Amino acid sequence: MAVSTIFEKLYQKLLSVQTKKKGERFILIIAIVSFLAHLLLIFLVDFGFIQLDDPSDLLTNPIAAIYTPFSFILVYEVYLLLYYLPKSITTYIAKQYEIISLIIIRRLFKDLSNLSLSYDWFEIKYDLQFTYDLLASVVLFFLIFQFYRQSSKRYRSALQDELNADGITRFIKIKKVIAASLVLVLMALAVYTFSSWSVSEIRPGLVKGTSFENINNVFFEQFFTVLIIADVVLLLFSFFYTDEFHKVMRNSGFIISTILLRLSFSVEGLLNTLLIITALLFGLLMLIIHNQFEKQLAQEEAKER
Numbered sequence: 001m002a003v004s005t006i007f008e009k010l011y012q013k014l015l016s017v018q019t020k021k022k023g024e025r026f027i028l029i030i031a032i033v034s035f036l037a038h039l040l041l042i043f044l045v046d047f048g049f050i051q052l053d054d055p056s057d058l059l060t061n062p063i064a065a066i067y068t069p070f071s072f073i074l075v076y077e078v079y080l081l082l083y084y085l086p087k088s089i090t091t092y093i094a095k096q097y098e099i100i101s102l103i104i105i106r107r108l109f110k111d112l113s114n115l116s117l118s119y120d121w122f123e124i125k126y127d128l129q130f131t132y133d134l135l136a137s138v139v140l141f142f143l144i145f146q147f148y149r150q151s152s153k154r155y156r157s158a159l160q161d162e163l164n165a166d167g168i169t170r171f172i173k174i175k176k177v178i179a180a181s182l183v184l185v186l187m188a189l190a191v192y193t194f195s196s197w198s199v200s201e202i203r204p205g206l207v208k209g210t211s212f213e214n215i216n217n218v219f220f221e222q223f224f225t226v227l228i229i230a231d232v233v234l235l236l237f238s239f240f241y242t243d244e245f246h247k248v249m250r251n252s253g254f255i256i257s258t259i260l261l262r263l264s265f266s267v268e269g270l271l272n273t274l275l276i277i278t279a280l281l282f283g284l285l286m287l288i289i290h291n292q293f294e295k296q297l298a299q300e301e302a303k304e305r
Contacts, residue, residue: 031069086175090151155298246293253286
């Protein structure tokens with residue numbers, strides 16, 4: 001059996017429409033059950049049925065229970081990112097932006113449990129982070145909306161796609177191989193990071209070489225590292241499909257955007273927020289300029305006819 005056939009079957013098994021629908025129902029059920037379980041655990045700790053010397057911030061406030069179902073929603077967003085990878089590069093990038101935005105929304109629910117309502121609001125670390133995240137979530141929502149608007153614009157004629165039909169077909173096959181491979185890699189990564197984090201919570205210091213100081217970064221810090229590698233591979237293979245300058249620039253810009261998102265996990269506070277906003281703004285601007293190139297080329301094609 002050819003390698004391409006194996007990956008095609010793997011792709012159909014992991015990233016088909018049927019698998020997507022089943023996964024959506026499964027994640028929804030898990031999210032609801034995990035939310036109720038987290039709420040129950042909080043109340044058991046609050047009423048003294050479970051004694052903890054130093055309970056986590058996630059076990060001190062019922063609002064923090066929303067953090068858990070959001071974590072499973074994020075897992076589904078990761079799956080959707082891989083699902084859309086072979087279909088559209090811009091949708092694949094937009095899903096990256098959605099994931100980082102949902103991470104911030106999830107962080108807001110965690111920050112709510114640490115808020116100190118006082119006149120020293122802008123001097124308290126958690127209150128400041130909450131303010132940054134609140135403003136960032138609105139800005140990111142707007143930037144993602146604009147990104148989808150730009151990605152839906154199409155200026156080149158269908159004739160252009162017909163001329164590159166063979167290249168497009170090969171590139172889609174390559175993207176399917178990459179998407180199927182990433183599913184396996186990210187499943188292994190999720191198991192490793194979650195088990196390592198669990199061990200580090202039970203036996204601090206036992207897990208070496210991995211930092212879990214910020215629970216918001218668990219899995220996703222490594223996830224965006226993998227995405228950078230995947231994006232570079234996609235860029236290289238895209239040359240089989242096209243060598244047009246504006247497309248190369250757009251795809252290169254998307255890689256830089258992903259790198260900025262990855263760097264945001266290495267810092268906290270205002271710099272973290274600024275890096276994320278800069279990443280989305282940079283990706284949006286690259287797409288806008290790319291579309292202007294497409295518009296200009298379409299006008300030149302129309303004149304030649």
